[in-house]
Amino acid sequence: xxxxxxxxxxxxxxxxxxxxxxxxxxxxxxxxxxxxxxxxxxxxxxxxxxxxxxxxxxxxxxxxxx
Numbered sequence: 001x002x003x004x005x006x007x008x009x010x011x012x013x014x015x016x017x018x019x020x021x022x023x024x025x026x027x028x029x030x031x032x033x034x035x036x037x038x039x040x041x042x043x044x045x046x047x048x049x050x051x052x053x054x055x056x057x058x059x060x061x062x063x064x065x066x
Contacts, residue, residue, distance in 0.1 A: 009064045018058035 011022030014032050021039060025032035043050040 008061060010058065010061045012064045012066065018054070019063070020054055020057045020061060023061060023064065 006027060008027045009023050010019035011026055011032070012019060014022030014025065016022070016036070021035040022032045024030075025035045028035075039050060039054065
């Protein structure tokens, strides 16, 4: 049985604020810039609720190991 799975973690080397978008980019194999742009658009369309979701994700997601 293959236990090869990925964990969603905050990035240490691709972070701008807390590393949430960098970690999502690494997990989804996307450029973190695309994730950041999508998050900004989501923030405008959700009237700021995405900012709250970002900081909740920053608290919940573990930091990447060194």
